[in-house]
Amino acid sequence: MRLTLINVIVAVVIAIAFAAVNAAYLVWAERRGAARIQRRPGPNINGPFGLLQPPLDGIKLMAKQLTIPGGADRILFIIAPILAMFPAITSFVTIPFSETIVAKNMNVGVLMIFAFASLGSMSLLIAGFSSRNKYSMMSSVRAVSQAVAYEIPMLITAITVVMIAGSPDLMEIVRQQSPSILHWNIFPLLGNSHNILMPLAFLIFFVCTLAETNRAPFDLGEAESELVAGFHTEYGSMGFGLFFMAEYANIVIGSCMTTILFLGGWSCPFGLFPGVWWFILKLYLLIATFIWIRWTFPRTTIYGLLNLSWKILIPLSLANLLLTAGLIKVF
Amino acid sequence: MNAPIELRADETFVLNVGPQHPATHGVLRVKMEMHGEYIVNAETVIGYIHRMHEKMGELKTYPQFLMNLSRMDYLGALGYSHAHVLVVEKASGIVVPERAEYIRAIMVELNRIASHLFWFGAFVMDLGGFSPLMYALQDREHILDMLEAVTGSRLTYCYFRFGGLYNDVDDDFIAAARRFVPRMRKSLKKYRRLVTDNVIFRKRLEGIAPLSKEICRKYGASSAVARGSGINFDVRKNEPYSVYPQFDFDIPVYPQGDSLARYMVRMDEIEQSLRIVEQGLDKLPGGPIMPEKKPKLIKPPPGDYYQAVETARGSFGVRLVSDGGKTPYRLKLRSPTYSNMHLFDEACRGMMIMDALAFMGSLDLVIPEIDR
Numbered sequence: 001m002r003l004t005l006i007n008v009i010v011a012v013v014i015a016i017a018f019a020a021v022n023a024a025y026l027v028w029a030e031r032r033g034a035a036r037i038q039r040r041p042g043p044n045i046n047g048p049f050g051l052l053q054p055p056l057d058g059i060k061l062m063a064k065q066l067t068i069p070g071g072a073d074r075i076l077f078i079i080a081p082i083l084a085m086f087p088a089i090t091s092f093v094t095i096p097f098s099e100t101i102v103a104k105n106m107n108v109g110v111l112m113i114f115a116f117a118s119l120g121s122m123s124l125l126i127a128g129f130s131s132r133n134k135y136s137m138m139s140s141v142r143a144v145s146q147a148v149a150y151e152i153p154m155l156i157t158a159i160t161v162v163m164i165a166g167s168p169d170l171m172e173i174v175r176q177q178s179p180s181i182l183h184w185n186i187f188p189l190l191g192n193s194h195n196i197l198m199p200l201a202f203l204i205f206f207v208c209t210l211a212e213t214n215r216a217p218f219d220l221g222e223a224e225s226e227l228v229a230g231f232h233t234e235y236g237s238m239g240f241g242l243f244f245m246a247e248y249a250n251i252v253i254g255s256c257m258t259t260i261l262f263l264g265g266w267s268c269p270f271g272l273f274p275g276v277w278w279f280i281l282k283l284y285l286l287i288a289t290f291i292w293i294r295w296t297f298p299r300t301t302i303y304g305l306l307n308l309s310w311k312i313l314i315p316l317s318l319a320n321l322l323l324t325a326g327l328i329k330v331f
Numbered sequence: 332m333n334a335p336i337e338l339r340a341d342e343t344f345v346l347n348v349g350p351q352h353p354a355t356h357g358v359l360r361v362k363m364e365m366h367g368e369y370i371v372n373a374e375t376v377i378g379y380i381h382r383m384h385e386k387m388g389e390l391k392t393y394p395q396f397l398m399n400l401s402r403m404d405y406l407g408a409l410g411y412s413h414a415h416v417l418v419v420e421k422a423s424g425i426v427v428p429e430r431a432e433y434i435r436a437i438m439v440e441l442n443r444i445a446s447h448l449f450w451f452g453a454f455v456m457d458l459g460g461f462s463p464l465m466y467a468l469q470d471r472e473h474i475l476d477m478l479e480a481v482t483g484s485r486l487t488y489c490y491f492r493f494g495g496l497y498n499d500v501d502d503d504f505i506a507a508a509r510r511f512v513p514r515m516r517k518s519l520k521k522y523r524r525l526v527t528d529n530v531i532f533r534k535r536l537e538g539i540a541p542l543s544k545e546i547c548r549k550y551g552a553s554s555a556v557a558r559g560s561g562i563n564f565d566v567r568k569n570e571p572y573s574v575y576p577q578f579d580f581d582i583p584v585y586p587q588g589d590s591l592a593r594y595m596v597r598m599d600e601i602e603q604s605l606r607i608v609e610q611g612l613d614k615l616p617g618g619p620i621m622p623e624k625k626p627k628l629i630k631p632p633p634g635d636y637y638q639a640v641e642t643a644r645g646s647f648g649v650r651l652v653s654d655g656g657k658t659p660y661r662l663k664l665r666s667p668t669y670s671n672m673h674l675f676d677e678a679c680r681g682m683m684i685m686d687a688l689a690f691m692g693s694l695d696l697v698i699p700e701i702d703r
Binding site for chain 1: 344346352353354367368455456457458459460461462465466469525526529531532534535683684685686688
């Protein structure tokens with residue numbers, strides 16, 4: 001396929017649309033999933049299975065007035081939700097869904113996605129500080145210390161995978177895992193590395209994704225029983241809507257990355273019909289796990305959360321990095 | 332986890348938790364002086380839902396005041412009316428038929444289970460787990476259905492009368508209660524697996540907010556707050572009333588004094604209440620539910636009467652001073668949550684806000700009951 005400017009623009013728009021639709025419909029999926037876990041029907045009035053709920057919610061939110069509290073920093077207050085949504089959506093551009101379906105592949109895809117992911121916590125900081133609310137401020141302080149603590153093990157684990165693949169290109173990482181399930185980075189019995197600790201690395205990465213996306217049991221930033229609604233306490237209308245959608249877009253990004261880095265992307269576990277459907281299947285299984293975890297576990301404490309990262313996850317991921325480096329040298 | 336000791340005034344800020352806040356479960360306000368995430372000082376401010384129940388008690392006749400008691404505590408309403416009818420019966424010398432006493436005990440215990448279930452759900456929700464609330468409410472629903480069929484209301488019952496009851500239980504109720512007991516035991520096992528044995532849950536509660544026996548005595552704490560700190564006090568055992576001496580049940584006591592101990596006490600109490608309900612159903616005698624001889628107008632002779640009962644939230648006492656008239660001279664309501672809550676100010680100093688709010692949840696506060 002010849003890459004013209006038009007082609008790229010169309011592909012990028014499709015990627016962004018995929019992100020937005022996913023963000024909206026994951027709210028529905030989350031509510032239905034929660035309802036199933038809690039033995040209640042959930043949204044089921046608007047449309048079949050309540051499928052019209054997300055667009056109607058969107059219309060409702062857009063029809064509301066965006067109130068800016070007195071004493072708030074107006075410019076930052078308005079920028080923050082946009083800044084939350086923007087990196088989440090832009091990251092989709094580089095995600096390869098299959099050998100051919102990718103809006104714009106980059107040879108430093110891993111780097112770009114992590115760069116955008118750190119931008120996300122910036123928006124929480126701005127939202128918390130600009131809304132001039134003590135709860136928001138406490139929440140943004142928590143969110144940032146959490147983001148700092150969890151980006152480190154996440155990056156170290158990602159670097160381990162990059163080392164195994166020998167390239168930061170997401171396509172290349174998936175190609176290396178393609179032959180069979182035994183080549184997947186989660187249990188790399190064949191392929192470049194023979195590191196038996198990789199399931200642990202997968203677990204570390206998954207926990208970090210939970211923490212990075214501010215999901216339960218690590219949703220300290222919006223711990224509603226203490227901090228009311230955390231950084232978005234003062235937000236109404238679509239400002240709130242954007243934060244809400246950004247959370248789900250981040251979940252999709254996190255699950256996409258887990259799929260690509262550890263679960264072999266679009267490759268089939270048995271080598272049959274590799275393609276985008278395998279990617280989508282793995283992606284939504286991971287997202288379902290996110291929802292399941294959220295409605296099962298209570299929240300951790302802030303010091304428990306930071307201790308987990310600094311005392312357990314970072315040393316473990318570093319040890320794993322060293323072991324992988326050694327193994328790659330040996331084999 | 333201790334807060335720094337020396338702090339200048341400009342290093343702290345005041346955080347108003349409430350009167351509208353998800354963790355206070357009602358209109359309670361806590362003024363917290365914070366140093367970052369740590370609480371330097373806290374001051375509970377009450378009175379947002381004061382309804383002058385005590386004054387109303389002086390103005391209304393005894394039967395008129397009866398329904399006020401169930402408006403005090405919307406979760407364990409029957410225990411509160413129980414105290415009132417007991418003190419008026421004691422004052423006027425009304426003898427209650429045995430069947431009525433047994434039915435009262437069964438109803439109060441069912442209501443206690445319902446209250447503890449709601450607390451359990453709300454407490455786990457305070458800690459960030461949502462689903463247990465829904466499971467608990469489903470079990471509570473069975474109790475409310477049973478109580479509704481007999482008493483006519485689901486939350487603010489006016490079921491007890493001076494001398495007996497408003498309505499007799501029917502076979503349907505007895506069958507439903509017998510079905511309920513094993514079902515609840517099964518649910519308790521589920522809660523143990525889902526919540527009590529959860530690592531995150533235990534880490535959030537173990538060793539958090541330890542209360543000493545001294546502080547419990549100082550503030551007059553009762554219920555699970557005292558029993559979680561190793562004080563073996565339960566009005567049902569220590570100052571027996573009604574037919575409780577005829578039941579075989581234990582008082583769960585945990586010596587640790589932390590939030591987990593308070594949680595364990597309440598969960599064990601559900602089991603003990605189930606035992607009482609079971610025995611009550613077995614022993615339930617026949618006969619009338621209202622005494623044959625009862626004064627037309629309730630006018631207790633002049634005197635000072637007091638009766639305490641163990642409600643879901645602790646030791647609730649009614650002091651009745653009568654001057655022989657149609658209305659009491661003074662009606663003092665000693666509400667357990669009022670005492671339980673006030674130790675929060677002292678105990679939460681130096682705690683992190685997360686732990687403090689989990690601690691507040693473990694006290695089982697019902698705000699209308701504090702303010703009366």
